[in-house]
Amino acid sequence: KNEVEQSPQNLTAQEGEFITINCSYSVGISALHWLQQHPGGGIVSLFMLSSGKKKHGRLIATINIQEKHSSLHITASHPRDSAVYICAVRSNKAAGNKLTFGGGTRVLVKP
């Protein structure tokens, strides 16, 4: 079993819909990251959180440390949100800032 599991693997939404991506992990962590990867490879950090909830524009990330679960929500989705969204965790036993990544959720938002 992977240390970081994401669901769904693929998601198709109509423009304007509310999107939720889930991430479950099995290790103790010091931080969880949500990242966005567009075709061509570039990865952008969206959120880094260790508790509670963060909001940036139409994106909201939440984490429940006790349940080892995080969600990324996209409100009023737009075609430009189409990308792969990746959850990554830093184990509280890991040296440095090394991250363990989930497999990603491929999101397609249709106009």
Add this chain to the structure above:
Amino acid sequence: DTGVSQNPRHKITKRGQNVTFRCDPISEHNRLYWYRQTLGQGPEFLTYFQNEAQLEKSRLLSDRFSAERPKGSFSTLEIQRTEQGDSAMYLCASSRTGEAESPLHFGNGTRLTVT
């Protein structure tokens, strides 16, 4: 600050050849990471440096792989005697140490195709 820069963007090579990739991190970042990503998968950790010291290497990094960061600035990743299974996107990321966890900044990657 131009972000993390990786060169080349694409590399096509024949099996058995050696290849070298370069990563220039954000200038004030003392940590540098190499990850490998295959199609449809999340990135997998390969190795990381703090300044010029290579502090951790994944078991994924076979003896054909070597990484250096000689002056604590740019880093190179060399793959000797490439195999078709080495075909992947090689991602570099950097961060800085400090009291607060610093997010990783990724380059655009080098896509390696071994024919």
